Amino acid sequence: MKQLLASLRRIREIVIPFGQWEMFLMRLFCSLHFYDTLPQRVTFSTMPFPNGLARLIDFTFLADPGLWAVLRGFSIPCLIAYTLGRFSLPALTYLIALIVSFGTLRNSQGAIGHSTQLLALVMLAQWGMSLIDLLAKPRKAMALWKTDTEGERRMIHAARVMMAAAYLTTAISKIDRSNGRWLMDLPNLSVQIVKTQANDYYNTLEPIEPPLAERLPDLIAEHPNLARIFFAPGLLIELFLFLGLLGRRWSVGMGLAAIGLHRSIELLMGLRFASHEVLLWIFFVNVPFWVAKGAALILKRLRPRQHVAFE
Numbered sequence: 001m002k003q004l005l006a007s008l009r010r011i012r013e014i015v016i017p018f019g020q021w022e023m024f025l026m027r028l029f030c031s032l033h034f035y036d037t038l039p040q041r042v043t044f045s046t047m048p049f050p051n052g053l054a055r056l057i058d059f060t061f062l063a064d065p066g067l068w069a070v071l072r073g074f075s076i077p078c079l080i081a082y083t084l085g086r087f088s089l090p091a092l093t094y095l096i097a098l099i100v101s102f103g104t105l106r107n108s109q110g111a112i113g114h115s116t117q118l119l120a121l122v123m124l125a126q127w128g129m130s131l132i133d134l135l136a137k138p139r140k141a142m143a144l145w146k147t148d149t150e151g152e153r154r155m156i157h158a159a160r161v162m163m164a165a166a167y168l169t170t171a172i173s174k175i176d177r178s179n180g181r182w183l184m185d186l187p188n189l190s191v192q193i194v195k196t197q198a199n200d201y202y203n204t205l206e207p208i209e210p211p212l213a214e215r216l217p218d219l220i221a222e223h224p225n226l227a228r229i230f231f232a233p234g235l236l237i238e239l240f241l242f243l244g245l246l247g248r249r250w251s252v253g254m255g256l257a258a259i260g261l262h263r264s265i266e267l268l269m270g271l272r273f274a275s276h277e278v279l280l281w282i283f284f285v286n287v288p289f290w291v292a293k294g295a296a297l298i299l300k301r302l303r304p305r306q307h308v309a310f311e
Contacts, residue, residue, distance in 0.1 A: 004246075011245060015157045022289055023152045024083070029282045030122070031079040034095065037119060037275065038075065038102065042068050047108040059105040071098060085147045088155070089134055092127040096120060118166055119275050122283070125162035126155040160251075160283050164242035167258065171238035182235065186220075186228050216268050234261050244284050255284025 018026075045063040047054050062068055075098055078091040103116035133151045147155065174182045220227040237257050244254035259280050262273045281287060 011242075014246060015153055016248060016251070018153055018156055018286075018289075020149060020152070022286065023156055024085075025288050026156060026282055026286070027083045027085070030279070031083045033275070033278045033282070034099070034119060034123070035075060035079060037099070037116060038072050040072075041065055042102065042105065044105050044109055047105065049108055049110045051104065051107045051112060053100070053104050054108040057104075059101050059108070062101060062105055085152055088147050089127065089130045092123055092130060096123050096127055099123065114273070115275055118163065118279055121162045121166055122159045122279060125158040129155045129158040156283065157245075160245060161242075163279060163283060164245060167238040167241040171235055174235065183228055183232060186224070186231055234264075237261050248286070248289070251284050252286065252290065255280045255286075258284070 042062045045060055047058065047060060053059075062071070075095060078094045081087045081091040082095065099116055099120045103120060106116070107113060130147065130151070133147070133154065178185050237254070238261075241254050241258055244251040259277050262277050262280075266272050
């Protein structure tokens, strides 16, 4: 506990020293996820309920198939540049503009979703850190052409901080909007689940899946205290995801906990947060590092045995 408190006191100073190969893979996987998030074709040709920037800009031009193909296609060289750590600032500027434009159009159809929100925030955080580095050394062209190792680490750290902040904001919003009664009012979640299921059904005309999701509202209403015990850890995970910033072990632990939270929400309510899960795997769990570490430990244990065998 003392060690944890000591780490928390200097959390602003902690930046995990990721290797260049780790950061390259993080950017590569993030780029692949970004491109996969962009649809082949934009089907929204109107904005019946303008949201956010849509109140100022008409984004329906994205529905033009030819134009969208060009815009989506141009994201490829930008993603390659970002992945290689070259021209990060202009590349991220374009990518953010594209994902925000598409997300705004999608959220102007009458129902607001979060499928592109966290991804846009992750890219924005890296853009902001890239801009700070450029302003810190404006006379060095290398600041624009290539990001150095420390700069790359700051960008990845900024993305992780943004993710932790997003989850923390979600948790605080729940507490604030309920006037601190979120846990006591949790049984009312059954009403929200029914509304969500009804919206999904009338959108797709498909039966509720999984079957447990249909029974869940009744279970919550019948066993309110058990529901509070079951759902309370989810709020704690959102509140304390920032502990993942303290080090690699904390990062993988909190990342897996948050992924487990999303998996349980999908199982119980049929609501998916696929983009959130992908980003948690990339920036918090960091599978390649642990695979490499495990392989190194195995090889280390095998070497002495091989040496003795040859004697």
